[in-house]
Amino acid sequence: MEKFKATIQLRIKLLAIVMGITVLSNGILQIMRHRLPVIPDFIFGFQTGVFIGMLVFLLYIISKYASCLKNADALKKLYIKEHDEREQLIGYKTSVFTMVVMLIILTLSTVIAGFFNIIVFITLLSVVALLLIVMLTTLTYYRRVL
Numbered sequence: 562m563e564k565f566k567a568t569i570q571l572r573i574k575l576l577a578i579v580m581g582i583t584v585l586s587n588g589i590l591q592i593m594r595h596r597l598p599v600i601p602d603f604i605f606g607f608q609t610g611v612f613i614g615m616l617v618f619l620l621y622i623i624s625k626y627a628s629c630l631k632n633a634d635a636l637k638k639l640y641i642k643e644h645d646e647r648e649q650l651i652g653y654k655t656s657v658f659t660m661v662v663m664l665i666i667l668t669l670s671t672v673i674a675g676f677f678n679i680i681v682f683i684t685l686l687s688v689v690a691l692l693l694i695v696m697l698t699t700l701t702y703y704r705r706v707l
Contacts, residue, residue: 576626579619668689
């Protein structure tokens with residue numbers, strides 16, 4: 562259990578770093594806003610909402626992990642949940658299905674966007690290509706490792 566406790570402590574540190582980078586990047590972008598192109602209020606609100614949502618989510622996860630470190634029973638429950646084979650299989654099946662559905666939706670969206678706007682078409686095509694590259698890279702990696 563000590564090894565798992567160290568893993569949770571590492572996760573907390575990494576999440577805190579991600580949170581710091583998020584706050585720092587948002588702060589820099591807010592300070593440099595006058596040098597950037599003018600964007601509509603809707604986009605600015607969306608970006609602000611994403612930053613706030615990320616911070617709230619990260620704070621929630623960090624507080625959850627921190628409370629598990631203080632309570633041995635909660636730490637044990639978290640360990641069991643993370644190492645449960647059924648939960649792992651559910652996560653695996655969900656990820657595979659989601660990846661396939663996203664590829665189909667993005668590919669169809671790319672075809673449709675090609676009829677209307679070249680910039681949207683190229684953007685979606687780039688997303689599909691990047692998604693395929695990541696998928697094939699991880700597939701190759703896990704075939705060699707496992």
